Amino acid sequence: LALPIRVDDIFDSTYHHYDWGPVLILSYECTPLATEIRNVEVSEHRWVRPRELPHFELLPAD
Template structure:
């Protein structure tokens, strides 16, 4: 089975990084993750990530270099996560398609119930 390609944003503010919580009614509801999501047809990963940040959080962003690539197999389907360094350009962060967001010190990410697929990204951030 081919993996679903998803993107994730590494948005930093000082020593903190932005994580978002999935709405309870969604798949993996209540878990925390790095913002991002699935690509639409004919969309580059960078375009998709910018779109997802607008849809989920109401912000415009600049997508920079790739930070990490993660392959993870959930019981239903495998995912390939392309995590990019991003910079918040404009807009106030809103909880549009997420239940909440937090700026969390990298050293405290382990205290959150985060999607298992995001664990390698956290490990890289903490190195």
């Protein structure tokens, strides 16, 4: 998005153990530090509130 941000608190974490080792994915709440957003290597983006995330189909952390 080419958007500078301030990283705030951890929002969620996901852990998965593969045969070759563990993977820990941390998701953070962030605050934008600018207003201009560009679609860089993505076709679209959308801002949503954390409470809206269950309405989106997200890829599994596997």
